[in-house]
Amino acid sequence: MQPTFSIRFSPLQGYTDAIYRQAHARFFGGVECYYSPFVRVEHGEIRRKDVRDIEPENNEGFRLVPQLIAPDLEKAERVLELFVSRGYREADLNLGCPFPLLAKRHNGAGMLPYPEEVENLLTTLCQKFPQMRLSVKLRLGWEQADECLALLPLLNRLPLSDLILHPRLGKQQYKGEVDMEAFSAFYEGCEKPLFYNGDLLTIADISRVRERFPRLAGVVVGRGLLANPALGLEYARGSELPEAEKREKIRLMHSDVFCRYAELLQGGDRQLLMKMKSFWEYLLPEGDRKAHKAIHKASRLDAYQAAVSTLLRF
Structure with a gap:
């Protein structure tokens, strides 16, 4: 009997926030769950935008696994206590973030060369939050590919729900x-x-990984789903969506995201325009280059909307 295999939506800071997740779930779906961009303590406080992003009322209709990043136990406990207070019973610890400003402070993948720190953090969190299903996302290491192997006995021993390896x-x-x-x-x-x-990035990519590693529980996809929001749905169906249907779904998703940000943002048209341009940074990379360029050059909302319409017609 073939093991259960699922597709999950990896987070990307600045892109996969609650508004995006709601729209993706409504118009595409095809994923078992979504991970939130990591929640962290900054300047002594949990960032308010992070708290807002994981509020249950902003994540209805799909399963959200909140993710945290922390260089030490005190900060990790504060974030996990927030998750518990909001009713979550699962969380993901980020040991994979590669951004140097965070990594040099032993956040994310920057902690991997320090197995004692990882052991202290994970062991204590598992002891103090037995009600939480804790997973870990990690990379091979920071400098050396065997750093993850040095941690494997610890990861196998602890009561972790699952692991994600990039x-x-x-x-x-x-x-x-x-x-x-x-x-x-x-x-x-x-x-x-x-x-x-x-x-x-494609159904074939997912199939090759699954064929090579048949015991995998699944895959966690980020940029591939941002480029093609239908990827999870297409994999489940075993075929690509007709192009016209995909473009229409993207049009509806874009309209939904646009309207939600228009209600939320208080900085006027310019702020809305800048936010919506990021929506297209990964999406439809094979689309018309002139239309993509027009979206990013637009200085008015009417020019932006015209460029979007042109892109979605091709």
Whole structure:
């Protein structure tokens, strides 16, 4: 009997917020759950926008797994207490963020070269929050691909719900190739449900990973779903959506996101315009280049909307 295999939506700061998640779930779906962009303590406080983003009333109609990032136990506990207070019983700890400003303070992948810190953090969190299903997202390491292997006995021993591995080094960020041999070494020794993350852009990409690693619990997809919001739905169906149907769904999703941001943002047309331009940064990379360029050059909302209409007609 083939094991259950699921597709989950990886978070991306500045893109996959609650408004985006609601619209994606409404018009596309096809994913088992969404992860929130990581919640963190900054200047002694949990960022208000992070709290707003994971409020249950802003995430109705789909399963949200809130994610946290923290360099130490005190900050991690504060964020987990927030999640518990909002009724969550699962959370994901980010040990994979590759951004240098955070990593140099031992956030995300920057903690991977320090196994004692990881052990103290994870062991204590599992003890103090037994009611939480805690998962961990990580990279191969920061400098060396075997840093994740050094942590594997700990990860296998702790009562973690699952693991997500992106097979790049933190210092690579998103450059270079994924290291499938290093992923394979981790996969062979992993006793937890394991999800693959990294460079999954098509149905064929997902199928190749699943065929090579048949015990995978699933895949976690970020940029691939931002580029093609229908990817999860297409994989479940086993075929691509007709192009006209996909474009219409994107049009409806865009309209929904546009209207929600227009209600939320208080900075006028300019703020709304800047926010909506980011909506297209990954979306439809194969679309008309002139229309994409017109979207990013638009200085008025009417010019922006005209450019969007042109892009969606091609």
